[in-house]
Amino acid sequence: MEQITQYCKSVLNNLDCYRKTIPLEIALGAAGVLIIILILVQSIRFVRKRKMTGGKEPGFKPAVAEEDSDVASEESYIEPEAVADQEFVTVKETKIPEPDRKIVEEPEPEGFFSRLKSGLSKTRNTFSTGLDRIFSGSRKIDDDLLEEIEELLITSDVGVQTTMSLMEKLVENTSDISNADSLKQKLRAEILSVIQKGQVRKEKKILAGPEVIMVVGVNGVGKTTTIGKLSARFKEQGKKVLIVAADTFRAAAGEQLAIWAEKSGAQIVRHRDGADPAAVAYDGLEAAIARGMDVVLVDTAGRLHTKVNLMEELKKIRRTIAKKLPDAPHEILMVLDATTGQNALTQAKLFHDAIGLTSIAMTKLDGTAKGGIVIGICDALQVPLDYIGVGEKIDDLQEFQPEQFVEALF
Ligand code: GDP
Numbered sequence: 001m002e003q004i005t006q007y008c009k010s011v012l013n014n015l016d017c018y019r020k021t022i023p024l025e026i027a028l029g030a031a032g033v034l035i036i037i038l039i040l041v042q043s044i045r046f047v048r049k050r051k052m053t054g055g056k057e058p059g060f061k062p063a064v065a066e067e068d069s070d071v072a073s074e075e076s077y078i079e080p081e082a083v084a085d086q087e088f089v090t091v092k093e094t095k096i097p098e099p100d101r102k103i104v105e106e107p108e109p110e111g112f113f114s115r116l117k118s119g120l121s122k123t124r125n126t127f128s129t130g131l132d133r134i135f136s137g138s139r140k141i142d143d144d145l146l147e148e149i150e151e152l153l154i155t156s157d158v159g160v161q162t163t164m165s166l167m168e169k170l171v172e173n174t175s176d177i178s179n180a181d182s183l184k185q186k187l188r189a190e191i192l193s194v195i196q197k198g199q200v201r202k203e204k205k206i207l208a209g210p211e212v213i214m215v216v217g218v219n220g221v222g223k224t225t226t227i228g229k230l231s232a233r234f235k236e237q238g239k240k241v242l243i244v245a246a247d248t249f250r251a252a253a254g255e256q257l258a259i260w261a262e263k264s265g266a267q268i269v270r271h272r273d274g275a276d277p278a279a280v281a282y283d284g285l286e287a288a289i290a291r292g293m294d295v296v297l298v299d300t301a302g303r304l305h306t307k308v309n310l311m312e313e314l315k316k317i318r319r320t321i322a323k324k325l326p327d328a329p330h331e332i333l334m335v336l337d338a339t340t341g342q343n344a345l346t347q348a349k350l351f352h353d354a355i356g357l358t359s360i361a362m363t364k365l366d367g368t369a370k371g372g373i374v375i376g377i378c379d380a381l382q383v384p385l386d387y388i389g390v391g392e393k394i395d396d397l398q399e400f401q402p403e404q405f406v407e408a409l410f
């Protein structure tokens with residue numbers, strides 16, 4: 001304390017001596033200049049600090065996008081605390097590093113529903129766009145509106161019969177329908193109900209041995225391809241799969257099937273071209289039982305369904321399979337080509353009458369605007385639609401799910 005008092009005294013003495021040598025005006029002028037310089041320096045520091053924080057008050061965090069705030073301003077935002085300690089950090093240096101951005105922008109893996117939607121894009125173009133057009137604006141429910149809905153259903157290949165019954169249900173009990181939008185919701189519910197009612201499934205009994213699925217359908221609908229895709233699905237489930245090449249009529253059909261068997265990792269039983277299909281089926285079943293297979297997929301010929309002998313040939317194959325395994329075939333799966341529209345329905349009815357179908361696979365939905373046929377088929381046949389094909393690749397076969405299908409259409 002004593003030391004401090006002495007130091008202060010010496011400073012005051014010095015000042016006194018300076019006051020005697022320097023005139024008072026000069027001393028005051030110098031002090032004024034010093035004050036001005038100090039104010040200037042402080043102002044410059046303040047402006048620099050504001051620039052670095054993007055003009056934000058300390059503690060501010062950009063929560064929601066502001067008007068006029070573009071990407072650049074968001075990028076230049078730095079935490080105020082960080083600036084306080086790093087006066088010389090530049091805006092450029094604080095940008096998010098490139099690799100981090102790439103991770104953020106990576107597309108999510110394509111899900112089941114988005115694949116279904118893209119597979120149905122042609123049908124959606126007709127149906128969904130049509131619905132949007134019909135129900136756009138606040139339309140009142142009148143004959144014109146109903147006629148437009150009916151026309152849309154027919155154009156999408158729902159079929160005359162199913163369209164008529166859908167229209168009847170649509171105008172039934174309309175007391176709770178106050179506007180066009182609730183009518184649209186009713187249409188959606190009625191379509192879903194028609195599809196679901198068609199999914200009548202009989203209980204499947206597999207007593208012993210492998211599950212046998214006999215695949216039928218006319219030429220070119222996608223039987224062989226569907227067998228390949230199904231085989232891959234079963235293999236994925238960890239099952240042992242054997243494919244039987246009972247389409248001996250078409251040259252190179254066996255070869256095509258062998259390629260699919262290899263692709264999916266399944267075993268195959270085939271004879272030479274032109275061999276008796278029932279004999280191939282018999283051998284196939286024998287091999288499958290001996291090798292302890294879980295699933296047997298039997299490919300068959302598809303010459304025109306109007307030829308009586310094709311139906312007889314299919315019945316003979318079915319009888320032969322039953323000789324080896326009394327409860328087999330467990331499924332008779334008919335493959336239908338959606339691009340053929342109403343023709344698919346005619347084919348299915350003929351096959352159903354002749355050999356009795358238990359399951360349907362609808363292929364090539366990706367290649368047609370006639371996806372409405374799915375609704376017509378479910379309504380008319382009352383045979384469950386189990387699979388839909390939305391492309392040529394091995395994983396382009398989806399299990400048919402009515403809710404998802406209708407969701408994709410609307
Ligand atoms: P099969 O005569 O009934 O055995 O018919 P194939 O299996 O040989 O198929 C005929 C053609 O249809 C082939 O070119 C397949 O690639 C094609 N195909 C099968 N399923 C689909 C599908 O879901 N989408 C598309 N775009 N093509 C398919």
Ligand code: MG
Nearest residue numbers: 223224247253
């Ligand atoms: Mg084939």
